Amino acid sequence: MNDLSPQKMAEGTRDAMYENDFKLHDMGIQITEIAPGYAKATMTVTKPMLNGHGMTHGGSTFSLADTAFAYACNTHNKVTVASGCDITFSAPSKEGDVLTAVAKETILMGRSGIYDVTVTRQDGQVVALFRGRSRTISGEVIKHD
Numbered sequence: 001m002n003d004l005s006p007q008k009m010a011e012g013t014r015d016a017m018y019e020n021d022f023k024l025h026d027m028g029i030q031i032t033e034i035a036p037g038y039a040k041a042t043m044t045v046t047k048p049m050l051n052g053h054g055m056t057h058g059g060s061t062f063s064l065a066d067t068a069f070a071y072a073c074n075t076h077n078k079v080t081v082a083s084g085c086d087i088t089f090s091a092p093s094k095e096g097d098v099l100t101a102v103a104k105e106t107i108l109m110g111r112s113g114i115y116d117v118t119v120t121r122q123d124g125q126v127v128a129l130f131r132g133r134s135r136t137i138s139g140e141v142i143k144h145d
Helices: 006-018 022-027 058-073
Strands: 030-035 038-044 080-089 098-109 112-120 126-136
Touching: 006 030, 006 058, 022 058, 030 058, 038 058, 058 080, 058 098, 058 112, 058 126, 098 126
Parallel strands: none
Antiparallel strands: 030 038, 038 098, 080 126, 098 112, 112 126
């Protein structure tokens, strides 16, 4: 797998993770772009994602951001998990809104990384800012035959 270009490696890790990512499928999240250290994910807010105020539940927005983070930090074909994260909610969204999460690798040093994720509504309004801290563990994402 080391003979793949960085872009092909990123695409391969996305494809390898996608089939078994049950939360992504459950929420209708789509990975629309992938590149080394980068992922873009979208989700349409549905009624089951709403809180008691009729706004998108913070956990739903968090799940979208966390998904983009997970795909971005695994693009190097090393199994990588979250070691921690923070999210700040800056504007509401509602049923029918299309949210987009863009995750970018900010720092990668050894087995640790920091990724910043911006979640926006379809009108460009920032809904949330998420910072994820990653840790590489053993194994590769793309399985060898």
